[in-house]
Amino acid sequence: MRLPESYVYLDWAATTPLCQEACDAMAPFLVPGVGNIEFGANANSLHTPGRNAFSAMEDARVRIARAVGAGRPSEVVFTSGATESNNTAILGLVEARVRRERQRGNKGYAPHFITSAIEHDAVLSLLPLLRDRGCEVTVLKPDRGGHVPVAALREALRPETALVSLMWANNEVGSLQDIPALADAAHAGGALFHTDATQAVGKVPVDLRASGVDAASFSSHKVCGPKGVGALYLKTGVACEPLLMGGGQEQGRRSGTQNVAGIVGFAAACEASCAMVAAERGRLQALRDELYARLCDGGRAKPSAVDARDAREASYLPNIVNVLVPGIESETLILQLDLAGFAVSGGSACSTGSLEPSHVLSAMGIARDEALCSLRVSMGRYTTHDDVVRFVEAFRRVVE
Numbered sequence: 370m371r372l373p374e375s376y377v378y379l380d381w382a383a384t385t386p387l388c389q390e391a392c393d394a395m396a397p398f399l400v401p402g403v404g405n406i407e408f409g410a411n412a413n414s415l416h417t418p419g420r421n422a423f424s425a426m427e428d429a430r431v432r433i434a435r436a437v438g439a440g441r442p443s444e445v446v447f448t449s450g451a452t453e454s455n456n457t458a459i460l461g462l463v464e465a466r467v468r469r470e471r472q473r474g475n476k477g478y479a480p481h482f483i484t485s486a487i488e489h490d491a492v493l494s495l496l497p498l499l500r501d502r503g504c505e506v507t508v509l510k511p512d513r514g515g516h517v518p519v520a521a522l523r524e525a526l527r528p529e530t531a532l533v534s535l536m537w538a539n540n541e542v543g544s545l546q547d548i549p550a551l552a553d554a555a556h557a558g559g560a561l562f563h564t565d566a567t568q569a570v571g572k573v574p575v576d577l578r579a580s581g582v583d584a585a586s587f588s589s590h591k592v593c594g595p596k597g598v599g600a601l602y603l604k605t606g607v608a609c610e611p612l613l614m615g616g617g618q619e620q621g622r623r624s625g626t627q628n629v630a631g632i633v634g635f636a637a638a639c640e641a642s643c644a645m646v647a648a649e650r651g652r653l654q655a656l657r658d659e660l661y662a663r664l665c666d667g668g669r670a671k672p673s674a675v676d677a678r679d680a681r682e683a684s685y686l687p688n689i690v691n692v693l694v695p696g697i698e699s700e701t702l703i704l705q706l707d708l709a710g711f712a713v714s715g716g717s718a719c720s721t722g723s724l725e726p727s728h729v730l731s732a733m734g735i736a737r738d739e740a741l742c743s744l745r746v747s748m749g750r751y752t753t754h755d756d757v758v759r760f761v762e763a764f765r766r767v768v769e
Contacts, residue, residue, distance in 0.1 A: 373710065377756045380712045382540050382568060382689055382747035387638075388593035394637035395595065398425075398630035412629050413618060422629045429636035436636075436643040437566075437587070438576030439602055446622045447632055450599035451567040452491040453612070454586030457601055457623065458563045459495055459534055461609035462584060463504060466531035466561075469608065480531040483555075485509045485517045486732035487544075488536055489565055493728070505529075513675045514684070515544030515733055519554050526558030533562050537569035537585075541729040541745060542674045543689030545573065552581035561607065567591050567599075571642030572686050573650065583607045589631065593750065594638030598631035645750060653748055654687035656757050660746060661690055663761040669768050670694045673730055673743055690746040693739050694768060702744050702767065709763040714745045 378386065397408045410418035412426045427442070434442040448454045463480050470478035482499055484492055486508050496506050507525045511517050517535055526533075533555040538545050548564055555562040563584040569575050571592040577585055584607065588599035603609055603622065615624030661678040664670045670692035672678045677685055694702060699715025706713055715727075726740030746760070 376710045376712070377760060378712045379746045379748060379752065379756070379760060380714050381749035381752070382591075382745065383714055384590045384596070385593045385749055386751060387595060387634075388641060388750070390641040391594045391634035391638040395630050395634040398633060409630065412627050413616070426627055426629050426632050429632045432636040432640050433600060436639045437570060437585075437602065438578050438580075440578045441605055443620065444577075444602055444605055446601045446603055446619050447627055448599045448601055448623055449597055449628075450590070451489075451565060451586045451588035454588075454599050454601035455489070455491040455534075455565055456495065457612040458584040458586060458603075458609065459492065459499075459532065461612060462532045462561055462563060462607070463499065464610040465608035468610070479503050479505060479529060481505045481507065481527050481529045483507045483509065483522065483525050483530060483533045483560070485511060485535055487511050487515060487517075487539055487541075487729045488534070489540060489567070492534055492536070492565060504531075509535075511544070511733055513734055514677070515539055515542045515674045515729070516684070517546055517551070519547060519550045522551055522554050523558070526555070526560060528559065530555075530558055530560040533560050534564070535562075536565040536567075537575070538566070538572065538686050539729060540568050541689075541727060541743075542677065542691045542733070543568075543686035544674060544677075545569070545683060545685055548580050548582065552583075556581070568686060568689075571639065571646065572653075572688055574646055575643070577602050577604075584609070589635035589638060592635075592638045592642040594635040595631045598628050598635045600635070642750075649750055650687045653752070656748055656752065656754065657687055657690055659754075660757055660761070661692070663757075664690070664692050664764060669765065670744070673735065674733065688748045688752075692744050692746075693735070694742050694744055695739070696742065697768060698741050699743055702742075705767045706760075706763060709767065711760050711763055713760075714747075715743055 406418045410422045412422040430442045430445050434445045467480055482504050509517050509521050537548055552562040561583040564582050566585045566587045570587045583604045585602040590596040611622055613624045618624050673691040673693050703715050726737050730740040
């Protein structure tokens with residue numbers, strides 16, 4: 370079903386449209402037939418086409434490392450996306466700590482892992498597995514604004530804490546964590562620090578080396594690149610056991626033939642998105658603030674996070690608006706707004722026929738009935754002021 374030209378996409382936190390930079394970069398790799406081999410060979414082959422592919426992949430690695438502030442290109446490990454990167458970082462870093470402790474003769478060492486209740490499912494779904502492997506887990510609660518207090522992390526740290534994993538920017542309410550301070554606290558307690566930076570890259574300045582993190586996950590399709598490709602930043606000298614075993618690609622850190630076309634598109638999109646942060650951040654923040662003002666006018670809605678409407682630049686992403694709409698469940702809002710020509714999302718999910726509120730909103734202390742009535746509007750580089758004005762008009766028609 371083709372969308373009408375007037376349809377407006379406002380679900381950028383879920384995925385982003387492919388940008389022209391990524392399309393242009395991938396075009397030589399998408400030629401059909403034998404002609405594709407000039408650029409589309411296996412990057413691990415020794416012949417000329419293989420070396421061409423390897424060269425393109427390594428150039429992309431350099432460009433991504435520069436865009437996100439990695440210290441060295443070798444610190445960027447290509448994966449299938451942020452989910453794989455999160456899984457690799459958490460399982461791999463914890464396992465590496467266990468291995469190190471046991472090599473030192475500490476046979477009874479039981480690792481401790483700290484995360485928060487507002488992480489992505491790619492992190493939270495690992496908790497049962499970690500516990501099954503003998504790892505103790507602490508889940509920190511955020512405050513009502515969706516932020517994890519540094520003091521809470523300090524209090525939770527133990528001598529056996531192997532890893533702390535806290536997301537840079539929340540994908541539902543847009544809250545930004547104080548990553549440098551949290552990483553410093555983890556290091557002071559003897560632990561490594563990983564962050565899921567998927568929503569942050571391309572939206573706010575991200576300098577991985579300056580932030581002090583040991584590992585970070587991010588994804589191509591959140592910066593207007595192709596789906597199915599992402600990266601894991603591993604700081605030089607940080608030991609991480611591989612999740613995928615096989616041919617030893619990515620310096621043995623992630624086996625599997627690399628998706629060179631996707632990687633090249635990822636690099637172009639990441640580079641373009643990061644270069645636009647300074648200009649786009651102010652523009653999007655103005656749209657965000659206008660949306661909060663208009664949606665909450667007259668009590669039609671209220672911000673899900675207590676201080677989001679009056680957010681400082683350092684507190685929330687510039688492109689996410691999350692509100693509670695009393696009396697109208699998320700699914701009803703989403704479907705009615707879709708019929709009106711707008712793609713948005715909610716904070717609750719329908720799973721196996723049972724409606725459950727967002728775990729993020731619940732962790733922030735929002736009551737179940739309210740959390741089931743949340744609406745997330747997220748914007749990006751192609752969102753215009755006219756899109757926002759038209760959306761507000763449609764929203765008012767739906768809620769009234």
